[in-house]
Amino acid sequence: MGKPEIAKLGYVALVTADLEKSLYFFREVIGLEVTEEVDGVYYLRAWGDFQHHTLSLEQGDRGYVRHIGWRTKSKEDVLLFKNNLEQASVDVEFIEAWDTPGIGEAIRFKLPSQHTFELYFDITRPEVEEHRKSVLKNQTYKSWAKGISPRRFDHVNIHTSTDVDQTYSFLENVLGFKMREFLRDDDGSVLAGWMSVTPLVHDVAVLSKPNLPTPARLHHISYWTDDSQDILRAADILRENGIEFIGPGKHGITQAMYLYVMDPGSGCRVELFTGGYLIFEPDWEPIEWTMKERAIGNTYWGDSVQDKEANKITIEA
Amino acid sequence: MGKPEIAKLGYVALVTADLEKSLYFFREVIGLEVTEEVDGVYYLRAWGDFQHHTLSLEQGDRGYVRHIGWRTKSKEDVLLFKNNLEQASVDVEFIEAWDTPGIGEAIRFKLPSQHTFELYFDITRPEVEEHRKSVLKNQTYKSWAKGISPRRFDHVNIHTSTDVDQTYSFLENVLGFKMREFLRDDDGSVLAGWMSVTPLVHDVAVLSKPNLPTPARLHHISYWTDDSQDILRAADILRENGIEFIGPGKHGITQAMYLYVMDPGSGCRVELFTGGYLIFEPDWEPIEWTMKERAIGNTYWGDSVQDKEANKITIEA
Amino acid sequence: MGKPEIAKLGYVALVTADLEKSLYFFREVIGLEVTEEVDGVYYLRAWGDFQHHTLSLEQGDRGYVRHIGWRTKSKEDVLLFKNNLEQASVDVEFIEAWDTPGIGEAIRFKLPSQHTFELYFDITRPEVEEHRKSVLKNQTYKSWAKGISPRRFDHVNIHTSTDVDQTYSFLENVLGFKMREFLRDDDGSVLAGWMSVTPLVHDVAVLSKPNLPTPARLHHISYWTDDSQDILRAADILRENGIEFIGPGKHGITQAMYLYVMDPGSGCRVELFTGGYLIFEPDWEPIEWTMKERAIGNTYWGDSVQDKEANKITIEA
Amino acid sequence: MGKPEIAKLGYVALVTADLEKSLYFFREVIGLEVTEEVDGVYYLRAWGDFQHHTLSLEQGDRGYVRHIGWRTKSKEDVLLFKNNLEQASVDVEFIEAWDTPGIGEAIRFKLPSQHTFELYFDITRPEVEEHRKSVLKNQTYKSWAKGISPRRFDHVNIHTSTDVDQTYSFLENVLGFKMREFLRDDDGSVLAGWMSVTPLVHDVAVLSKPNLPTPARLHHISYWTDDSQDILRAADILRENGIEFIGPGKHGITQAMYLYVMDPGSGCRVELFTGGYLIFEPDWEPIEWTMKERAIGNTYWGDSVQDKEANKITIEA
Structure with a gap:
């Protein structure tokens, strides 16, 4: 078996x-x-x-x-x-x-x-009503019907105050994730890991955060847009709706363009996300980022995600 | 084993x-x-x-x-x-x-x-000279150094005058490819199949073309750009270089934006390509396109790829 | 005076x-x-x-x-x-x-x-209701509220079966328009002129079309979008709405990206339009395009506007 | 006369x-x-x-x-x-x-x-060598030949420690500029004015800066790109060249997308710039921004231009 x-x-x-x-x-x-x-x-x-x-x-x-x-x-x-x-x-x-x-x-x-x-494993693929259905047979709903209109769900980013190495090891050995990129602290410990089961650079990122209100927190869920232009349009739409956000910018780690915005109901942060790269190599060597390289790893350019108070708020998970 | x-x-x-x-x-x-x-x-x-x-x-x-x-x-x-x-x-x-x-x-x-x-399996990953190396640790060369500057190799599109079903079957059963989308002729036969081993909609497309100069031909190799804007810029660059092309446009099948241009040395066609979608579902049902749906499948919008004389030229493969 | x-x-x-x-x-x-x-x-x-x-x-x-x-x-x-x-x-x-x-x-x-x-000259600038007003003081309504969402009105394109030279002359001498680009027939006559009172390449284009149902027709009105990406998104939106269109493509004349779509109610064609260039030079020499250069002048790249039956339908004006 | x-x-x-x-x-x-x-x-x-x-x-x-x-x-x-x-x-x-x-x-x-x-008034329009000339008759050089590749010169931004009102008045009354947008201090004085002779929101911005090393300084010259995507590509190109910059972001005032980078030779700052809007109304009422609105006026979204040390360096003018 x-x-x-x-x-x-x-x-x-x-x-x-x-x-x-x-x-x-x-x-x-x-x-x-x-x-x-x-x-x-x-x-x-x-x-x-x-x-x-x-x-x-x-x-x-x-x-x-x-x-x-x-x-x-x-x-x-x-x-x-x-x-x-x-x-x-x-x-x-x-x-x-x-x-x-x-x-x-x-x-x-x-x-x-x-x-x-x-x-x-089992999940239904419900029929879509005629007026909401895309004219494309390989697409679920009509695109661009409303708001920012991302294409698909992409990844989750979670924080823990527990010993994060145990989680990396569990994800790798029990669940089959591969480490793709990681940030190493000056003392040698790993502070953040981007891991995936798919060719996406990460399906999940796990960050070590010693001082959390509860051990398990969620930093964000992420939806993917096709073009970086869509992220700029998202920024316009959010401003017009009077909703605060961080971004747009581009991560060095994952190479993705980002914009972070918080659901005002739940406090759950959503990352709008595009670009990045795919990993098809079966023998991928995880990319190591040092603390010195962290700034460019977090924010290659654009509105910085680091040290923003708003960025520290997370919900229980 | x-x-x-x-x-x-x-x-x-x-x-x-x-x-x-x-x-x-x-x-x-x-x-x-x-x-x-x-x-x-x-x-x-x-x-x-x-x-x-x-x-x-x-x-x-x-x-x-x-x-x-x-x-x-x-x-x-x-x-x-x-x-x-x-x-x-x-x-x-x-x-x-x-x-x-x-x-x-x-x-x-x-x-x-x-x-x-x-x-x-074995392939070297040669060191890049300092002045050509990207400042990003997860990227090989500096981007945008010259010309159209696509990100990565994407897929190949091949034509055959042999019984194409044997090839679909070989790709599936011997090599492990999955059929993702296909075009069915009115007589029930399959004329074109988009197949992949990765979550890309296709790593290879195989088309049945009964009247070829030799049994195995290549229609195009494809390189991927990050944004659809890059395809428009490619069109400008090609015009300025006096090089003919087909596109830009968007395929219904694969949902990708395209532009086709021929290497004047070899006659090998290159598709510049972006957008599209990824298939992570393990039980993906291949999308069937009928001859009636073929026009939109080939060209969702933009400069049509169909019936263009230039589109029929292929090289031996 | x-x-x-x-x-x-x-x-x-x-x-x-x-x-x-x-x-x-x-x-x-x-x-x-x-x-x-x-x-x-x-x-x-x-x-x-x-x-x-x-x-x-x-x-x-x-x-x-x-x-x-x-x-x-x-x-x-x-x-x-x-x-x-x-x-x-x-x-x-x-x-x-x-x-x-x-x-x-x-x-x-x-x-x-x-x-x-x-x-x-006099035109009111009505107050906008709070919930529709942009958060930007220099913008009227919230952008991206619905549909394709162009920024502003741009130009009109009119056809006439009368002697077009009289109209060019009238526009220049009586109304103060300047010729910016024009298409000259092999016999020396001007077939089409792009004219403006502003630095836009044209506020109005006037085309000579000898065989019209009535002397004065309108080919299209045009609304401007900020980015070429918006024109591609427009193509997606129109397809999802089941509305036919011509484009996207880029004109050589005016250098603008275009998409043409017809109002199903009136038959009035709308051009969605971006790019192009501005003319600030007071001594601009009108750009002459010959019949040999017409193809690239009409369609620099993309879905060709020429010889399309749908392109010939115009409304009375 | x-x-x-x-x-x-x-x-x-x-x-x-x-x-x-x-x-x-x-x-x-x-x-x-x-x-x-x-x-x-x-x-x-x-x-x-x-x-x-x-x-x-x-x-x-x-x-x-x-x-x-x-x-x-x-x-x-x-x-x-x-x-x-x-x-x-x-x-x-x-x-x-x-x-x-x-x-x-x-x-x-x-x-x-x-x-x-x-x-x-007189300025030559020199012939361009064949291999550098655009295939478009209405364009000078081939586009996208190298680097960021903006389309055209756009505006200048100058600082003065003199009484700025005299300059606004001089520009308006002697040179014919119109005030398009301005920032008013809480004491009623104008701190910054965006003025133009063309429909561009500004051909020149003049800022009052009391403590300058010399009375007349230049903050930046600006070149315009066609698409906001081009500004993102510029950010990539600058990073790959190891050149620091501020942006990308979008101004509320002028509505333009920006990126600021300094010529390492002269210390002259260059703004790469797109979007914005055109003013064709002859009776334009200058848009007033208060100090409370200044933050959004400076940075509608993106990497903030305000309070950056690098942003304060200017050259003598």
Whole structure:
């Protein structure tokens, strides 16, 4: 029996303190589409996302991330991962098929970082209503229908106050992620790692942050636009909506253009993101950035992400 | 022992009737970098390509493609593929390591389409001279140094007058490609297939063309730019150089923006390419395009690629 | 007393056979804003237009252009032009102030081409409602609120079956336009002229077309976008709306990027337009294009505007 | 006899402490073309500039601006301005025709701000060598030949420690500039004014800076690119060349996208600039920005221009 594998980042289950505000933000400003609403939970995705949802939004007493879902390469992989995790003494919760609308049988567990990951394979690909459907057969919804209008869900960036090396090791050895780029502190420890199961430079970034209010935090979720021009247009749209943001700028690490904006309902930060590069080499040597190179790694050019107070706010995850 | 896998498209070995013209075209107009020249053969790559070369150029009596190289996921995969191919009664040529500069041990064989593929794993990643090296640690050369300046090699598009189904089947069953999109003729046969081993919509497109001068032809090799603006700038640059092209436009199939231009030395067509989408879903259902949908599939908008005489010229492969 | 001068193109008064369709097209697809509706006439402008309207839309039995309005440099210029025109034996109609909502006292008259021009100076600059107002003090409405969202009105392109030289001469000598670029037929006659009173390459283009259903036709009105990327996005938006268009491409003459789309209500063609160049030289020598150079003059690259059946349809003006 | 008028900003005569460095910067990095070199002075322009030069570069003991040239609307205007200036008790220096290569008879004088302006009408439009000439008849050089490759010269930004109101008044009353936007201090005084003779929002900006090393300083000269994408590409190019800059970002005032970079030879700052808007209204009301609105006026979004040490360095003018 083969080694189970993760195919891709799936979705983030987000709880918001103000559902109305969050819906306005994600639908009208970011421009995501609502696949459906079930029992007060809204399931959203971008026009180029293919599966049921890449974000769920529900009302809660405060904003936090319930869990982060990942799709496996096959149905069998879900249970294979379950076995592997249990052999590694990780507590695994089994989720019945379709308990989460659109999502088949799944497992949930905590990383050493204390973030909850979900693994599933089955996910529905619901039919789109005629008037929202793209004229392109290989695209879900009409593009550019509203707001910033990114193409697809891209990655998550999480922070932990636990020993981050355990999480890198867990992601690599148990879940099959590869380290693509990392930032090393002067004392030799790794402060941040960009890791992926796909050729994207990262599906997840994990940062060590010793002084957090809770061990597991989320810095941002990210949606991808096709062109860097789209990021500039996003900046215009956000200004016209009176919503603060950081960016635009370009990271040295990942080479991606960015703009960071916070959902006013949940406090969840969204990165609008484009450019970057793909890693197809099977023997990729992780790129090491030193503290001296950190400034250019964080901000190759543009509005700096570093040392901004607004950049330090994160939600529980 | 696992199933061998191809990681990525590697390079095209191109023979040209006029090396000087081809070098001018690929270096000054397209803006590729020369890694090195060995025994009259030039090894080139884009500023964002990571390995030794993605194109080799050598003088010959006419322009043609010697072979198309693909990198495997591991060193063992080369010999595993050799076994599998021989068991499938395919003639396999073994190439000693470093016979091709930069490339370790490799095998070559013909597809049913009569195109020669090479598989290798080992490839050098030569050091770049200080003044050509990017200031970014995750990038090979300085970007925008000259000409159109695409980021990386993307895919190849090949034509065959043989029964194309045999090639689709060979690519799927022997080499592990997945069909992503295809064009079906009114009689039910498949006329064109876009296939990949990576999340790119295609690493290779194979088209059935019954009336070719030789069974195996190459329609184009493709280099990728980051932004659609770069394709418009490419159009300006080509006009200023007095070089004809088709495009810019946007394909429905693959959703990519394109511009086609021919190397005046070899007759090899180059597609400058951006946009498109990535397929991370492990259970992707190939998108079927009918003849009625073909026009929009070929040209979603812009300068049409269809029915252009210039578009019919292909080189032997 | 000085010579009266025209400051700028003002607006087009458009009659449509289907007001609902036209309103949908101009508001939802093009993304113009409605300043106000008075007696069934809608007054529209782009988010970066400063005056009351740049387009008026009213229901009629067929689509046609009632007149084309131009703003003079001063209030006195309106009557000075009236005198000059009458001395040149041109019939002049005087329009009472505010007969047209937003427009002060005006005069109307026919060019030799049989197109009706209006000259006015006074025009209101109505306050914008808080929720539609841009956060920028130097911009009228929020940008990117809907659809293609061009910045401002740019120019008009008119056709005539009369002797076009009389119109060039009238525009130059009576109205103060300067010829910027022109296309000369092999027999020495001028087939098309791009003329302006501003540093724009053209505020109006006048083409000689011998076989028209009526002497005065309008080929298109044009709205300007900031970036060429916006024209590509426009192409996507139009495809998603199932609306045919010609382009995108780049003209050699004027150097502008273009896309042509027809209002399904009135049959009035709209050019979405960017790039181009500005003429600040007071002694500009008109650029002459020969018939041999016409192809590149019309279409420097991209989807050709020439010989397209759809391109030949024009409305009465 | 009519009132003399200025048609456009013409050129800046720049002295550099390191001619070789400045030439490298303006030719290879910015991508200007050299029209000619006469007696050690280099005359440069962008590919879309129409006249002899928009920048001259000569070796000196330090970097400073010798004068700023403006083209009048007619030949007569030069002497008319001379009369007007002398009547206003301004010292005027007469420059013989062709003393400055390419420039006919001219006058020079000091503004109240102590900046030297030159007015001329005659300027040659030299033939371009075949291999550098654009294929477009309405364009000077081939575009995109090297480096950032802006289209044309746009404006100058000057600082003075003198009473700035005298300069605004001089520019308006003697030279015919119009105030387009201005920044008012809390005490009612004007700190910065953006003024133009053309529909550009500004041909010149004049800022009040009480504590300057000499009364007249130049903050930057500006070259214009067609697309905002070009500004992002410029940022990449500058990073690869190891040259520091401020930006990219977007001004609220003028609405233009910007990037500021300093010529390492002369210390003259160059703004790469696109977007913005045009003012065709003859009765434009200057836009007033208060100190409270200053932040958004300076930096609508992006890398802030304010409070940057590097931004405070200016050269003598």
